[in-house]
Amino acid sequence: MAAVVEAEKCTGCKTCEETCPNGSITVPDKTAVVNQDDCIDCNACVDACPEKCISIP
Ligand code: SF4
Numbered sequence: 001m002a003a004v005v006e007a008e009k010c011t012g013c014k015t016c017e018e019t020c021p022n023g024s025i026t027v028p029d030k031t032a033v034v035n036q037d038d039c040i041d042c043n044a045c046v047d048a049c050p051e052k053c054i055s056i057p
Pocket residue numbers: 005009010011012013014015016017027031032048049050051052053054
């Protein structure tokens with residue numbers, strides 16, 4: 001699995017990008033994008049997101 005972003009709730013704040021220990025989530029434009037092949041399901045971004053819009057299914 002990999003983390004999933006609810007794009008409509010994401011504000012593009014980059015907290016997740018700064019938190020990910022693996023460089024697996026970035027904000028290339030206005031919405032966070034997870035590298036599905038790279039995410040190690042560590043949950044750091046899920047806990048850090050102020051909008052609570054990241055989950056691991
Ligand atoms: S921390 Fe949450 S709101 Fe901020 S860019 Fe990441 S997914 Fe979007």
